[in-house]
Amino acid sequence: RKEVEQDPGPFNVPEGATVAFNCTYSNSASQSFFWYRQDCRKEPKLLMSVYSSGNEDGRFTAQLNRASQYISLLIRDSKLSDSATYLCVVLDSGNTGKLIFGQGTTLQVKP
Amino acid sequence: NAGVTQTPKFQVLKTGQSMTLQCAQDMNHNSMYWYRQDPGMGLRLIYYSASEGTTDKGEVPNGYNVSRLNKREFSLRLESAAPSQTSVYFCASSEAWDRTLTYEQYFGPGTRLTVT
Numbered sequence: 001r002k003e004v005e006q007d008p009g010p011f012n013v014p015e016g017a018t019v020a021f022n023c024t025y026s027n028s029a030s031q032s033f034f035w036y037r038q039d040c041r042k043e044p045k046l047l048m049s050v051y052s053s054g055n056e057d058g059r060f061t062a063q064l065n066r067a068s069q070y071i072s073l074l075i076r077d078s079k080l081s082d083s084a085t086y087l088c089v090v091l092d093s094g095n096t097g098k099l100i101f102g103q104g105t106t107l108q109v110k111p
Numbered sequence: 112n113a114g115v116t117q118t119p120k121f122q123v124l125k126t127g128q129s130m131t132l133q134c135a136q137d138m139n140h141n142s143m144y145w146y147r148q149d150p151g152m153g154l155r156l157i158y159y160s161a162s163e164g165t166t167d168k169g170e171v172p173n174g175y176n177v178s179r180l181n182k183r184e185f186s187l188r189l190e191s192a193a194p195s196q197t198s199v200y201f202c203a204s205s206e207a208w209d210r211t212l213t214y215e216q217y218f219g220p221g222t223r224l225t226v227t
Binding site for chain 2: 004008041042043044045046087097098099100101102103104
């Protein structure tokens, strides 16, 4: 089983739609979680950190469910510019300081 | 600020050839990283340098060597390239490295390497 798993998609949604991605992680001791965004053939960039209480940044909401070991990202009122691959990232629980990346979920927002 | 820069952007090698991928950052970051990204897989850490003067293996170090030349520069060397090393290579840097915290990693634009 992969340490961080995501549905690769693609998720095809119309502009204005609400879309949610889930990501599961295998190590229950993991403590820190993030969502990175990667545009086609470009470098990943941090979108948001995921706090235990959940956090919101404009149209984006990230939530953590420790009991079920998944992280979610909700995007409201999707824009064409949201089209990208969203990478779920978990800090390695083995005190190595390393990040473990999921393979990414691709979102295509259509006009 | 250019952020993180990488050279070259593209490279084609024949099996057995060697090359060095260059990475530099101008953000005065202490920590630097090399990742590879393959289709259907997440980014995988090859090597990292928590601070100037130190380097450590990541998840997939075999076939690679690194040098932290100074605080700004971190190079990745393929001594004898193999087709399995065809990939996109990303360099990244962060303010610091800590076992229990994490700092945002800033990525370079990547090097697309093909080994034939």
